[in-house]
Ligand SMILES: Nc1ncnc2c1ncn2[C@@H]1O[C@H](COP(=O)(O)OP(=O)(O)OP(=O)(O)O)[C@@H](O)[C@H]1O
């Protein structure tokens with residue numbers, strides 16, 4: 001491990017240890033927060049009992065669905081916008097200021113469209129994630145050096161072959177950034193939507209535990225989300241680093 | 250090496266004695282005008298040029314005079330506004346078969362290692378794997394990249410990446426090889442050595458070579474003929490025959506004849522360079 005990795009780990013460990021001590025000394029009351037070690041114990045219990053398995057699976061399926069949809073839609077939309085410069089000029093300012101709009105305000109619309117349940121949740125998450133993929137796709141296509149396309153022509157490759165064998169790999173790092181962002185936004189979109197418009201999922205379970213003063217469960221589920229997101233992110237960063245390392249000096 | 254070289258000479262002399270029916274490359278009255286944002290820019294021509302098969306021809310000219318534009322037209326990447334361009338007797342429409350290009354910009358594929366970069370064209374052409382391996386290993390060795398076969402372009406210097414692009418072009422055994430300032434990123438001594446390698450390659454393959462370069466000494470040492478271009482719109486204002494033996498190498502730079510050629514090239518080019526400097530001062534027109 002490099003020194004910054006050690007340092008990072010140390011900082012996180014120190015924070016967790018501080019909270020642990022404050023909880024144990026009852027500086028932080030039990031009603032407010034339980035000790036991290038207890039969260040872990042509680043989480044293990046929950047996972048072993050399988051009490052929330054349906055919620056966990058439902059959330060994960062929703063996140064995956066939303067990621068796949070937003071990556072696919074975003075990529076296709078990106079291609080279309082890229083190939084129509086006039087359209088692009090018109091849309092660019094909208095895309096750039098898109099994330100200034102709090103997407104969640106639209107939840108009543110989605111409930112009336114899809115009803116309460118996965119449909120509305122996925123719709124909100126896709127709405128949140130798709131623009132990051134569109135932007136990443138445009139960015140990736142913009143960065144393909146002209147000379148690489150020329151090279152494809154010198155090899156007398158068809159338009160499709162050039163797209164698959166030259167343009168796609170050339171744009172891959174940017175596209176992967178789009179995928180990473182889509183995963184992150186899908187997580188946010190799904191978990192947050194479950195708070196407000198669902199009767200299932202981990203987000204819903206956290207809200208339910210909160211409303212019923214089940215503090216240990218609430219924290220255990222929060223820990224679960226954090227572990228899940230950290231795990232997925234570490235995985236994606238690993239792939240990203242491999243993609244980037246080829247290209248960096 | 251010298252034994253092999255003389256063997257090759259015999260072969261190439263045989264090639265030379267064959268009756269030359271038609272020029273390998275023929276350009277007649279080629280001009281190129283670019284239009285952008287309502288303004289038009291006369292970039293090139295009119296240019297006439299004939300290259301015989303197996304000839305080593307270099308083009309020198311001031312920056313922006315249309316050298317790369319000329320290459321694009323010859324490669325079928327960009328149709329000229331007027332004139333006719335022929336390769337092997339057929340009009341150039343789209344990229345002709347048998348043409349290899351090393352572009353001025355770095356065109357190596359960053360996602361492929363050196364070996365796969367060089368193998369790219371062969372794989373596209375469906376050559377069988379054993380033959381691919383043989384040709385790729387040879388080209389990589391030829392270009393002095395043997396220790397870097399598994400490296401990615403980002404790990405190489407600019408000059409080495411340009412060598413990857415040269416190797417990638419060579420393995421396809423084009424009959425016309427065009428190189429646009431391939432040694433621009435190299436230091437002087439490496440450039441001379443690479444020049445020798447290029448001459449060796451040229452003798453071995455009997456390909457026609459069109460080399461674009463900024464370096465007069467490079468043009469004088471490598472070429473059978475050197476075309477000197479005017480400032481934009483570029484036309485050929487002089488074509489200098491060097492009269493070198495096919496077995497020449499970088500040692501010719503110490504001969505008096507080399508000095509004469511370079512002097513003649515510079516005499517022509519100096520005038521154009523001065524013109525360019527003065528037009529760029531009065532660009533507002
Ligand atoms: N696609 C294009 N659209 C508009 N103008 C162009 C285009 N390509 C080249 N030009 C212009 O045409 C002229 C000739 O360009 P070209 O690249 O052929 O010059 P060059 O002789 O290769 O220069 P250098 O030695 O710097 O490489 C330049 O003024 C350039 O700006």
Ligand SMILES: [Mg+2]
Pocket residue numbers: 316317318353429
């Ligand atoms: Mg050029």
